[in-house]
Amino acid sequence: MRVMKLVTTLMLGAALTSCMPEQGTSDAPATQTADSVADRALALLNQMTLEEKIGQVIQADISAVTPEDLRTYNLGSVLNGGNSAPGGGKVAEPEEWIELADAFWDASTDTSDGGVGIPAIWGTDAVHGHNNVQTATIFPHNSALGATHNPDLMRQIGDVTALEIRATGLDWTFAPTLAVARDDRWGRAYESYSENPELVAEYAAAIIEGLQGLPGDPDFLIGENVMATAKHFVADGGTQYGIDKGDTVGDLQDILDIHAAGYGPAIELGIQSVMASFSSVNGEKMHGSEHLLQDVLRDQYGFEGFVVGDWNGHAEVPGCTATDCVASLDAGVDMYMAPDSWRGVYDSLLAAAEAGELDLERLDEAVLRILEAKIRSGLLDAGRPSDRATSDVSILGNDEHRAVARQAVRESLVLLRNDDSLLPLAPGLNVMVAGSGADSMQQQTGGWTLNWQGTGNSNEEFLTGETIFSGLSTAMSEIGGDAFLSEDGSYDSRPDVAIVVFGEQPYAEYLGDRTDLVFEFDDGENLQLIRELKADGVPVVSVFLTGRPLWV
């Protein structure tokens, strides 16, 4: 009997299209020069009140802010965090994203109160496709994509992801993650392309080109392209013991040589935003590190976009709270990610300004950086989201996009062994598909899918897509065979082959941190099942779904 080891990683839930296309046109701005962008931004700044400037450096989560709030407080940005979608659940129809984007656009561009009316920009974690949006194309996670060693595929994935973000009326993704994960106990190891800084640097250029387009091209950042974010600066993947939000310790240059490897290429490709890391370097929290955010990222690396904080990441700075942290602005964070704390941040910044405790030149600098990125991204000329030609939900998960995802899955599979060439399976076989991952959309797609952790999502809650079993069943029937599902591996009549699919359950961020890398000891249920099948003379193909290498 032969046990086959076919190792793959957290994968996709491919998707089907639905919904009516949105029609409309939007004029992309003529090619802009650095000077014209700077002049336009300065002209806007000079019209803004102190309150408008403070609102511009604050980003709120859509679950905690209304369009009316945007109108009143002139907030510069909104985000939908991992658990946020229009209407509050994960069942929002694609059109609802465009409708809410229209509402935020109308509110933020309203000038009836005499304000300047600068459109708010909506950021989302489209980190393996537009993953919170039903029917969008979902790709394997970054650790899988790293295994393909195919930068051109990354460019295509960036293209598809940008198209699908624009299709829902949004402008900005908090991707790519450029972490160089050095300890797989880290819950975000799967968000890192590789432990190899050279591969991360190569991929950074490719994915950012796919998302943003190329600097100097007329469609750079506009039309079908979006604004991207290099994250999390810096050394998020180097913390001691792989502890999420922990401390990366060592010689600073050694740390930067490894963990900042992707930022040079990102800056060369015109990355418009960098997200500060929750973590620390040599004991200093990144959200309060003037040396790394200003001296290194700006002066040494030449970054000219804006720094966005992470989710209340400013609260990690000693002496700060989620609603009060002038220190982060002073250190070089230009936009506070203040999901549910935005009103407190607004009030505390205004109070500091009125008490003469806020560096108003620093505030102006932060506002200018945000305005320049919005101008470069065509946001001020793009028109209402639903009027843009790119706002067309019918392209979500279309066949062309799904073909790129299927290629990514094929190329990211890691085959460990194929004794006696059992694979590829011969035609006409009766195949049993077993294991916890055999018929589980959420186990295939992992974290950051439909919601933050990627858990609690029944197969039925994915409006489209197919499980490994349903895909195999279709494939087997096309070659004269058949497949049946038996998650516990039991059967009446012995199958010709068993495919046992097992592995990690979804997780995200610190909830995925581990103290060791053992998936299963000798008495594990999956190992027992495989041994029983072998003992009964059934050849086994084992498929291990995981975000990281684990001992099995």
Ligand code: GLC
């Ligand atoms: C999260 C993550 C970051 C993400 C942000 C918004 O905590 O650290 O990667 O972009 O919050 O969801």
